[in-house]
């Protein structure tokens with residue numbers, strides 16, 4: 001294989017972002033605007049609906065700003081569904097919906113003192129005031145939680161809702177009633193007949209730490225940061241869970257109100273405090289930009305000491321009359337702005353790069369740093385993402401680097417300070433062997449796009465200690481060996497006790513049953529002791545614990561014995577080879593019938609497996625396998641003939657019978673003619689052998705899965721293990737599955753979407769296939785039928801748009817007679 005090439009950029013938006021907005025052509029702007037919208041919508045869903053953001057606030061803000069800058073330069077792009085008109089994400093269907101009579105808007109952001117000065121000037125200009133006229137503003141921390149609107153009727157809390165998409169939120173009334181800071185009844189004078197009090201639900205830092213410690217002890221989900229913990233706790237279907245989570249609330253705004261207790265922002269918030277709400281003590285009134293900035297600095301200095309997370313400071317025009325005159329622009333009020341804190345950075349030395357191997361074999365580079373304080377937290381390691389990032393930033397061991405902690409995400413290495421680089425340092429070479437087991441680590445190819453993945457993965461899944469427990473768990477899972485009693489916890493126990501190091505060991509476990517019993521027993525003892533310590537209660541019946549222990553082990557051993565015979569497809573799937581999922585396993589089992597036949601073919605194919613340059617060519621849209629082969633042949637025939645690069649490329653394209661779209665795609669990817677020739681030559685050098693092509697052309701297999709099988713057999717320890725396994729289990733050759741041809745769905749293309757109740761996805765798929773249907777993964781015009789379960793999303797929308805027939809799970813079961 002040739003040296004790895006940088007993969008194609010992940011998205012068009014990422015490619016464009018290097019171009020200043022002012023230099024974008026209208027076509028580029030339209031394309032980036034669309035790509036950014038998709039990216040932002042994805043982040044919105046992750047943040048608002050799943051409470052699990054994947055990018056830092058700073059990165060998200062940068063995307064938003066770019067999006068808005070593009071719309072500003074090309075207003076034609078600001079269509080009805082522009083994101084600048086929307087806030088947040090549509091409410092989840094899990095909760096009842098609540099319409100906000102006054103929309104819950106968002107705040108515009110700014111990051112510098114100059115922008116604050118400009119905000120104040122803008123407000124004055126809009127109000128037709130001179131620069132010397134005074135306008136007062138409130139200035140308060142921006143709490144990092146989630147906003148909530150509380151509806152009070154005659155002083156009683158009736159409905160509480162999250163922001164949702166700004167006009168419709170989720171009904172979280174019962175959950176909100178469990179929050180001590182939120183009064184059930186408003187006390188004191190001047191309470192209007194109806195009012196929506198708004199503010200932020202959040203979790204204090206100490207409460208967050210304690211909650212995570214409890215969650216970890218109970219082996220429950222731990223939260224990435226207090227905001228996610230607050231959101232996850234508030235958006236619970238079971239209010240008793242919310243009640244057990246320590247949520248808090250600051251009141252700072254309002255929606256619909258029959259009357260207001262004051263004529264200023266500050267005055268209304270003061271009234272909230274009188275009525276029984278907690279309001280933020282750091283709110284002040286300032287009379288100009290300098291006053292706002294001074295208070296911003298003061299809050300910034302106190303940030304690390306506050307008991308809760310904040311991510312900036314909010315300025316609001318104090319007079320409600322002026323607020324009314326200023327009004328709103330798209331999704332935010334003209335009278336307020338959020339001054340966000342910059343991502344916190346510090347400089348330190350990168351002492352080493354450690355490669356961690358994840359449970360699924362991904363090699364992740366982690367920077368080991370001379371400890372440094374970043375925004376009040378000591379940081380000694382930071383993520384370097386992947387090898388392309390290391391190469392792009394040219395990060396070397398010994399370098400002085402800038403590290404950043406953006407809000408809650410893992411610290412990252414931003415850049416290298418090259419002037420401080422020690423003499424004689426060398427570019428970092430990313431290991432190609434797994435540090436945990438020594439197997440080859442390869443870069444994967446995305447099965448859909450054929451693009452080379454940024455992540456390098458260990459190929460020694462079955463013997464790699466870092467992946468062992470995960471592999472064992474997969475090996476025994478329901479659709480693989482289906483051995484009950486070896487879930488994650490027991491697999492970990494037996495692995496730690498040295499009793500199962502790999503799947504073959506499972507079948508010789510009976511020879512070590514005394515040790516297995518001992519491991520189970522010690523765990524029970526350990527747990528009982530912990531319980532005693534926690535509850536102060538001394539347990540009785542030690543013996544019966546031992547007896548139960550005994551039966552657990554008996555059951556496990558029985559379950560293992562029952563699985564010494566297994567179908568070929570299940571066996572293949574159980575091996576957990578990358579890209580060899582259930583469908584591919586079935587296809588391989590059907591085509592080869594026996595392990596010997598398959599391994600013979602894979603061994604013959606392995607030496608001629610394609611390299612990464614080949615996959616780079618395949619990844620170009622419109623260039624499929626056939627054209628790639630034709631191009632490889634054509635370039636070999638024509639590359640050394642005389643003539644200009646232009647003439648060569650023309651001849652090659654003609655010989656390969658490329659159509660116009662394919663020619664354009666190649667030019668767009670590689671650029672100049674000479675570059676096209678170089679890249680095609682490289683791809684041709686990496687092209688697969690005929691033996692490999694034969695394997696890849698098995699229906700439902702394809703080049704990516706075929707390459708993965710080849711990687712597997714290329715590791716000798718995989719063979720050793722496979723042989724051990726074959727001594728323990730007997731593989732039944734695949735029986736051809738009878739397929740019905742007279743069922744109502746025979747020959748039809750069916751797509752399942754949403755969550756099914758009566759069957760798993762896999763069962764549904766197997767059932768459809770048994771009945772002669774083909775199961776598709778996405779909805780297109782060719783789809784005959786969509787079976788939609790609860791919470792079906794975009795596929796259901798696609799089906800409706802394309803007029804494809806949609807039925808429920810129950811209708812499917814009736815129709816197929818199950």
Ligand code: IVH
Pocket residue numbers: 104105106107108140141142143144145146147163200252253314333336338
């Ligand atoms: S005022 C019409 N004040 O920031 C504007 N918002 O980006 C009403 N937030 O959705 C919001 N602290 O979740 C306001 N002191 C504060 C805030 C605050 C946090 C959040 C809130 C809002 C988001 C706006």
